[in-house]
Structure formats: C-alpha cells, structure tokens
Amino acid sequence: AQKVTQAQTEISVVEKEDVTLDCVYETRDTTYYLFWYKQPPSGELVFLIRRNSFDEQNEISGRYSWNFQKSTSSFNFTITASQVVDSAVYFCALSEGYNTDKLIFGTGTRLQVFP
Amino acid sequence: DAMVIQNPRYQVTQFGKPVTLSCSQTLNHNVMYWYQQKSSQAPKLLFHYYDKDFNNEADTPDNFQSRRPNTSFCFLDIRSPGLGDAAMYLCATSIRDWNYNEQFFGPGTRLTVL
Numbered sequence: 001a002q003k004v005t006q007a008q009t010e011i012s013v014v015e016k017e018d019v020t021l022d023c024v025y026e027t028r029d030t031t032y033y034l035f036w037y038k039q040p041p042s043g044e045l046v047f048l049i050r051r052n053s054f055d056e057q058n059e060i061s062g063r064y065s066w067n068f069q070k071s072t073s074s075f076n077f078t079i080t081a082s083q084v085v086d087s088a089v090y091f092c093a094l095s096e097g098y099n100t101d102k103l104i105f106g107t108g109t110r111l112q113v114f115p
Numbered sequence: 116d117a118m119v120i121q122n123p124r125y126q127v128t129q130f131g132k133p134v135t136l137s138c139s140q141t142l143n144h145n146v147m148y149w150y151q152q153k154s155s156q157a158p159k160l161l162f163h164y165y166d167k168d169f170n171n172e173a174d175t176p177d178n179f180q181s182r183r184p185n186t187s188f189c190f191l192d193i194r195s196p197g198l199g200d201a202a203m204y205l206c207a208t209s210i211r212d213w214n215y216n217e218q219f220f221g222p223g224t225r226l227t228v229l
Binding site: 047050107 | 155156157158160172203205207216217218219220221222223225
C-alpha cells in the first residue's frame with residue numbers, strides 16, 4: 001500500500017536558522033513521483049517540486065533543497081536561512097506510475113518561523 | 116495569469132440545505148479534482164474528471180456529486196450538508212499526458228455548516 005509519513009507535526013525555528021522537513025514514503029511500484037507542496041495560512045496549496053523515481057539527484061532552488069534517497073525511501077526538504085514568510089504547512093505527496101491521478105498526501109508539517 | 120479560481124472563498128449553509136461550490140481554470144488542463152481538507156488534516160481526494168470521464172473515490176459519500184459542463188468549469192454539489200462536511204474544499208487541475216504532472220490548486224472554499 002502507498003503511504004507517506006511526515007513524522008514532524010510542528011517545527012518552530014528562529015529566522016535564519018536552517019530547517020529540514022522529513023518525508024518517508026512506502027510504495028511497491030518502481031515508477032512513482034514525489035512532490036512537496038506549501039500551504040500558507042491563506043489556504044492555497046503551492047507546488048514546490050516534483051521528482052520521479054528514476055532521478056535521485058538532489059535539487060537546489062534558492063534557499064530550498066531536496067534530498068531524495070531511494071535506499072531509505074526518503075524525500076527530505078531543507079530550508080536554508082529560514083524567513084518568516086516560510087511559515088506554512090508543508091505537505092509531502094506520492095503518486096504511483098503513469099496516468100494515475102491520485103496524490104497520497106502525508107499529514108503535513110507545520111513550520112513556524114519566528115523573527 | 117493562468118490560474119485556478121474558486122468561488123466563493125467562504126460559504127455558509129444550513130444543515131441539510133444543498134450547496135454548490137464552483138471551480139474554473141484558465142490553464143486548459145484536462146484533469147480537474149476536488150479535495151476535502153478538514154482542519155489540521157491532509158487533503159483528501161473526493162473525485163476527479165479526466166476530460167468528461169468521472170472518477171469517484173471509493174470512500175466518497177453519495178452526498179457529494181460533481182459536474183463538469185466544459186473544460187474550464189467544475190462544480191461540487193453537496194446535496195444535504197451535515198455538520199461533518201464543514202471543511203476547506205480545494206479544486207485542482209493537471210495535465211494528463213505521458214508524464215505525471217503536478218497539480219495546481221485553487222485558493223479553496225471554506226464551507227461552514229450551521
């Protein structure tokens with residue numbers, strides 16, 4: 001069965017600290033996709049990144065970086081030098097195979113960045 | 116800008132009174148989704164349309180229906196809202212092609228049931 005686990009319910013940091021949000025997934029498929037979404041207080045889910053199972057390269061986008069490790073079934077998200085605007089709930093999600101439209105979301109991690 | 120629009124942003128209805136939530140998109144995506152998100156929980160997929168093909172999740176209550184009259188619009192109908200249906204309802208779109216593409220979400224409609 002497919003499952004996404006975000007063990008950290010809530011994290012609080014002070015501005016400029018680095019923070020890592022953990023994501024562990026379970027799937028039996030060899031082809032799958034992983035995502036991270038940000039949900040600020042306004043409610044809209046904002047797409048951050050997509051990674052397919054054949055691409056284990058880590059990715060950096062500005063202050064954001066992602067570490068994908070198939071050996072540990074993890075897809076962790078790091079924010080460097082956090083800012084107050086990073087405060088949001090972050091969801092990791094999984095989709096299996098081609099032409100499957102269902103996203104399996106983790107329960108989310110609420111990040112609070114204090115000034 | 117191309118986007119996903121949901122109206123209204125806030126909706127109040129009475130117990131048992133039918134309500135319709137609206138979603139439109141300017142992205143010309145062929146898949147549209149409806150999610151229910153209760154407080155402090157992950158979004159839960161209710162159903163989706165691939166073009167005109169309707170796909171219902173097995174655990175979606177019969178109380179929830181959907182219509183997609185054209186590519187741009189999709190509606191969520193709640194026939195007899197109960198107190199447990201109070202939630203944020205999120206609409207999303209994506210392109211289904213040879214790849215699996217990300218879903219783009221609207222701002223949501225927060226439903227209150229009195």
